[in-house]
Amino acid sequence: DQQVKQNSPSLSVQEGRISILNCDYTNSMFDYFLWYKKYPAEGPTFLISISSIKDKNEDGRFTVFLNKSAKHLSLHIVPSQPGDSAVYFCAARRTGQNFVFGPGTRLSVLP
Amino acid sequence: GAGVSQSPSNKVTEKGKDVELRCDPISGHTALYWYRQSLGQGLEFLIYFQGNSAPDKSGLPSDRFSAERTGGSVSTLTIQRTQQEDSAVYLCASSLYGNEQFFGPGTRLTVL
Numbered sequence: 452d453q454q455v456k457q458n459s460p461s462l463s464v465q466e467g468r469i470s471i472l473n474c475d476y477t478n479s480m481f482d483y484f485l486w487y488k489k490y491p492a493e494g495p496t497f498l499i500s501i502s503s504i505k506d507k508n509e510d511g512r513f514t515v516f517l518n519k520s521a522k523h524l525s526l527h528i529v530p531s532q533p534g535d536s537a538v539y540f541c542a543a544r545r546t547g548q549n550f551v552f553g554p555g556t557r558l559s560v561l562p
Numbered sequence: 563g564a565g566v567s568q569s570p571s572n573k574v575t576e577k578g579k580d581v582e583l584r585c586d587p588i589s590g591h592t593a594l595y596w597y598r599q600s601l602g603q604g605l606e607f608l609i610y611f612q613g614n615s616a617p618d619k620s621g622l623p624s625d626r627f628s629a630e631r632t633g634g635s636v637s638t639l640t641i642q643r644t645q646q647e648d649s650a651v652y653l654c655a656s657s658l659y660g661n662e663q664f665f666g667p668g669t670r671l672t673v674l
Binding site: 457483485487492493494495496497500540549550551552553554555 | 566595597603604605607610618653655661662663664665666667668
């Protein structure tokens with residue numbers, strides 16, 4: 452049973468437009484969430500985090516939104532750039548437990 | 563400072579052979595994780611070390627898989643009698659107090 456779901460395996464966006472990557476989770480006890488970006492042949496790199504006490508966290512072009520009642524979080528990238536093309540993983544955990552990763556969404560930003 | 567390093571970067575082996583994969587975490591990080599990513603799949607948790615506590619081995623897929631972490635630093639993941647389904651990228655990550663994980667570049671294992 453997948454506790455963290457990313458239902459879109461892939462997403463294509465035009466350069467300069469907004470990319471929205473979605474993530475749903477089933478465990479209401481999760482209280483900390485991360486997004487990672489992964490380029491081919493490299494390990495995932497941390498992008499942005501959000502705690503369950505917040506509903507939004509922003510870092511430059513990247514914003515993560517958390518809707519606890521819907522058990523849903525999303526990553527917005529504005530404006531999207533070709534260098535953003537990568538696989539994006541969301542991860543969630545309950546304090547004191549390990550992170551659970553989603554299956555990833557492959558983002559392609561088209562020039 | 564230095565990030566997480568893994569060796570080898572690529573390993574090709576024959577079915578039935580044993581392999582050892584190495585991970586050097588970021589100095590001072592208390593937690594160390596092993597994951598694997600099969601082709602087209604997400605990250606599959608394998609094992610987690612936190613300080614001197616007993617490791618969480620709940621993700622190991624079979625008893626052919628084992629890992630150790632010596633001196634609270636370097637870790638070795640051992641796969642005995644490799645099978646073709648073991649082919650994957652094996653990723654190591656470390657973190658401080660279980661927060662954001664910093665990943666190494668991975669070891670691509672191919673079992674022929």
